[in-house]
Amino acid sequence: MPPSGRKVPVTVLTGFLGSGKTTLLNHILSVRHGLKFAIIENEFGEVGVDEHVIKEDSEEQVIEVMNGCICCTVRGDLVKVLKRLRDRLETFDGVIIETTGMADPAPVAQTFFVDPEIQKDYHLDCIVTVIDSKHVLQHLREEKPEGVENESVEQIAFADKIILNKTDLVDDAQLAEVVAEVKKINSSAEMIKAQHSQVDPTKLLGVNAFSLDRVLEMDPEFMDTEGEHQHDNSISSISFKFEGEVNVNKLEMWISEMLQTKATDMFRYKGMLAVKGMETKYLFQGVHMLFNGGFEGGYKWKEGEKRECRFVFIGRNLDKILLEKKFMDCKVLSEARFNTGDKVEANVPGGWTKGTILKVWDDGNPYRIKLDNGTEVWAPDDSDDFVRSVRQKVEGGYK
Numbered sequence: 556m557p558p559s560g561r562k563v564p565v566t567v568l569t570g571f572l573g574s575g576k577t578t579l580l581n582h583i584l585s586v587r588h589g590l591k592f593a594i595i596e597n598e599f600g601e602v603g604v605d606e607h608v609i610k611e612d613s614e615e616q617v618i619e620v621m622n623g624c625i626c627c628t629v630r631g632d633l634v635k636v637l638k639r640l641r642d643r644l645e646t647f648d649g650v651i652i653e654t655t656g657m658a659d660p661a662p663v664a665q666t667f668f669v670d671p672e673i674q675k676d677y678h679l680d681c682i683v684t685v686i687d688s689k690h691v692l693q694h695l696r697e698e699k700p701e702g703v704e705n706e707s708v709e710q711i712a713f714a715d716k717i718i719l720n721k722t723d724l725v726d727d728a729q730l731a732e733v734v735a736e737v738k739k740i741n742s743s744a745e746m747i748k749a750q751h752s753q754v755d756p757t758k759l760l761g762v763n764a765f766s767l768d769r770v771l772e773m774d775p776e777f778m779d780t781e782g783e784h785q786h787d788n789s790i791s792s793i794s795f796k797f798e799g800e801v802n803v804n805k806l807e808m809w810i811s812e813m814l815q816t817k818a819t820d821m822f823r824y825k826g827m828l829a830v831k832g833m834e835t836k837y838l839f840q841g842v843h844m845l846f847n848g849g850f851e852g853g854y855k856w857k858e859g860e861k862r863e864c865r866f867v868f869i870g871r872n873l874d875k876i877l878l879e880k881k882f883m884d885c886k887v888l889s890e891a892r893f894n895t896g897d898k899v900e901a902n903v904p905g906g907w908t909k910g911t912i913l914k915v916w917d918d919g920n921p922y923r924i925k926l927d928n929g930t931e932v933w934a935p936d937d938s939d940d941f942v943r944s945v946r947q948k949v950e951g952g953y954k
């Protein structure tokens with residue numbers, strides 16, 4: 556029980572896939588405000604990635620992760636997690652729930668009004684919706700099948716505060732269009748423009764902004780717990796993991812090739828990889844065409860930690876079998892074909908050039924090669940396309 560009957564404020568972070576919710580959460584956790592939060596993370600895919608990207612130094616936070624869509628199958632789980640936290644409530648100043656990008660915030664909000672035990676200890680303080688200013692219009696305008704709600708619209712409609720994020724990716728005219736469209740859906744929420752979700756946490760936490768009256772006015776059936784909602788079945792989440800390591804060059808080549816043709820349907824993808832030859836975890840994520848990945852953040856594999864790779868793709872009409880195959884193709888399966896000191900030929904812009912293997916698995920590459928002309932190059936893949944044994948001239952050709 557919280558002390559003196561105090562109800563613990565709950566902030567719900569919502570917003571479409573890739574809009575900047577985790578960035579906001581990390582920002583909130585890194586600002587020195589002396590407050591302690593319990594964090595509840597919800598992932599749409601089966602393989603959790605986000606809990607690995609939440610700042611690891613935030614020791615005072617409790618992180619609970621739930622799989623599945625918070626707004627339907629796991630609503631019962633949300634209640635369970637909240638009940639479990641009750642024993643420790645006096646140690647928290649607040650609870651922050653990060654929903655998946657595909658969640659409708661209504662049932663989450665509802666949780667705080669329909670269960671008397673939850674109501675006794677918690678109060679819904681604010682629904683914060685983060686918007687990706689570059690992609691939001693595409694998602695708002697998407698035609699949904701009959702009976703299926705547009706999550707993007709719902710998330711904006713239920714917001715008490717709206718963060719217009721990623722303003723660096725749009726010009727003034729585009730941003731004005733986004734503001735106008737958002738206002739048509741929700742004219743009462745405060746809008747805060749931001750880049751990289753840099754918003755003063757005091758504007759979002761403990762603000763007492765949620766109004767049940769406003770919600771009931773907008774959605775008179777808000778308290779109807781029997782009401783079912785449907786998801787758009789053409790959107791799916793594919794997640795996959797394996798123990799082992801990848802060749803990160805192959806992974807980047809595959810993703811870039813895929814984005815040439817599939818970017819519109821790739822709403823969100825992210826992963827955490829063990830890269831052969833590297834001590835640091837490789838984190839990648841993307842929103843449509845905007846991919847970023849790398850070793851930034853310096854999350855090292857701990858001693859004894861299982862080296863594994865995991866990804867989640869969320870999008871429209873995804874081909875599960877093909878995605879899995881392509882991902883598995885990036886796995887490093889066998890020992891390197893060459894050793895340090897071996898004489899080889901490398902495929903460089905001037906053509907096949909002789910050289911010597913300087914190092915095996917260097918900076919994520921199978922080989923670092925010193926060419927006979929003194930230049931050093933990396934072979935991005937251990938295949939005959941990039942590096943091969945020195946050819947011997949024989950009668951009628953090479954062998």
Ligand SMILES: Nc1nc2c(ncn2[C@@H]2O[C@H](COP(=O)(O)OP(=O)(O)OP(=O)(O)O)[C@@H](O)[C@H]2O)c(=O)[nH]1
Pocket residue numbers: 570571572573574575576577578579605655656720721722723724749750751752823840841842847
């Ligand atoms: N250019 C730009 N990129 C941003 C900004 N904010 C966040 N990003 C990037 O956008 C990507 C998605 O950010 P996240 O914070 O993971 O988004 P999210 O809403 O938590 O994503 P999901 O939980 O997967 O729905 C990351 O690569 C961020 O670094 C911004 O203001 N500008």
